[in-house]
Amino acid sequence: MSRIRNSSFLRSSNLRVVLREILKHQPISKAALAKKLQVGHSTVAQLLKPLIDQKIVVETMLGVSTGGRPPMLLKIDSEAVLGIVVDLSSHRVRIALMNCALETIDVGHVELSEDIYTGLESIVRESKRLLESINRARMLGMCVAISGVMNPETGKISSSLIKGLETVRLADYLKSALEIPVFIENDANLSALGEFMKMDKETSNMFYIHMGEGLGGGLIIDRSIFRGDRGYAGEIGRIVYNTEPFETVGDAYAKMLKKENLSEDDIVRLLSTIVLNVVSTLDVTHFVVGGTGVNITDKILSQVERTVKDNFYGFDIEIRKSTNNPVLTGAMEYLVEKSLANFHF
Numbered sequence: 001m002s003r004i005r006n007s008s009f010l011r012s013s014n015l016r017v018v019l020r021e022i023l024k025h026q027p028i029s030k031a032a033l034a035k036k037l038q039v040g041h042s043t044v045a046q047l048l049k050p051l052i053d054q055k056i057v058v059e060t061m062l063g064v065s066t067g068g069r070p071p072m073l074l075k076i077d078s079e080a081v082l083g084i085v086v087d088l089s090s091h092r093v094r095i096a097l098m099n100c101a102l103e104t105i106d107v108g109h110v111e112l113s114e115d116i117y118t119g120l121e122s123i124v125r126e127s128k129r130l131l132e133s134i135n136r137a138r139m140l141g142m143c144v145a146i147s148g149v150m151n152p153e154t155g156k157i158s159s160s161l162i163k164g165l166e167t168v169r170l171a172d173y174l175k176s177a178l179e180i181p182v183f184i185e186n187d188a189n190l191s192a193l194g195e196f197m198k199m200d201k202e203t204s205n206m207f208y209i210h211m212g213e214g215l216g217g218g219l220i221i222d223r224s225i226f227r228g229d230r231g232y233a234g235e236i237g238r239i240v241y242n243t244e245p246f247e248t249v250g251d252a253y254a255k256m257l258k259k260e261n262l263s264e265d266d267i268v269r270l271l272s273t274i275v276l277n278v279v280s281t282l283d284v285t286h287f288v289v290g291g292t293g294v295n296i297t298d299k300i301l302s303q304v305e306r307t308v309k310d311n312f313y314g315f316d317i318e319i320r321k322s323t324n325n326p327v328l329t330g331a332m333e334y335l336v337e338k339s340l341a342n343f344h345f
Helices: 008-025 030-037 041-053 116-132 170-178 187-197 249-258 264-282 298-311 326-340
Strands: 057-062 072-076 082-088 092-099 104-111 139-146 157-159 182-186 206-211 215-221 240-243 246-248 286-290 318-321
Touching: 008 030, 008 041, 008 072, 008 326, 030 041, 030 072, 041 057, 082 116, 082 326, 092 116, 092 326, 104 116, 116 170, 139 170, 139 187, 139 326, 170 182, 182 187, 182 326, 187 206, 187 215, 187 286, 187 326, 206 264, 215 249, 215 264, 240 249, 246 249, 249 264, 264 286, 264 298, 298 318
Parallel strands: 082 139, 139 182, 206 286, 286 318
Antiparallel strands: 057 072, 082 092, 092 104, 206 215, 240 246
């Protein structure tokens, strides 16, 4: 169901829904866009006006006539606005310049040292290099993906795989050094959003399981990141795995990473436990598994699908491996979403 509503409060959300549909189906006519969004032509025209005025959306070639004048087709001007996204989820940091069509223009790397501030200075230098290559008037800002737990309201990082990161006011530090808006978000949440943007199937809900240095999850509900009441939705590491002795899924995963000969059965059991808990609680049917902590094969995923079907009323779920760079894609999508709320149309 479309999220387009007649409310100025939801304007920025509505604009992003429009941009997402154009991005997915471009070039597309206004009539076809209205049909996909399940709204009238006048609503689409009203929503498109600020995007066309800002030249984010442009009218290009003529479409095929269905009896009258051929319609103009819409597409996103990928270079209209740009952003810098940072994958700070491991000690090898990626810093990328991306456009609003979620395409990577340039990417650099930084190896973090023991001193967190030395590492942050390197990130700032690489970001400044990227900024020097563009017109700053087109820059939306920066989105940083971090591994660990953070407060989404304050941006304060309470724990992270990166030593010392919890002692830094990261958003303030980068904003002061680069003089651009900065947003911080959990890497699993951003990976979930990135995978959602790449999905071929029409769905509103999805769960992303990250199996890297640590175990994490990101939840998409009604096409947006779902955080829960305190911002910690998706913390699947706390799911109970055994009761005697008591063991969580996170505990079991940490043990798995230390095994020299990890069996497929171990991975299937762990993933099946996670997926069954999520399905039973949320009735989500689309899952994506990413990360480089363990080798996830198609055979493993097929076994998980069968296990869940056998133990949940015979219902099917779909689980697949992650695509390339979902965290960067999700970070840029998140940056666009946040920035739309601050655009002065």
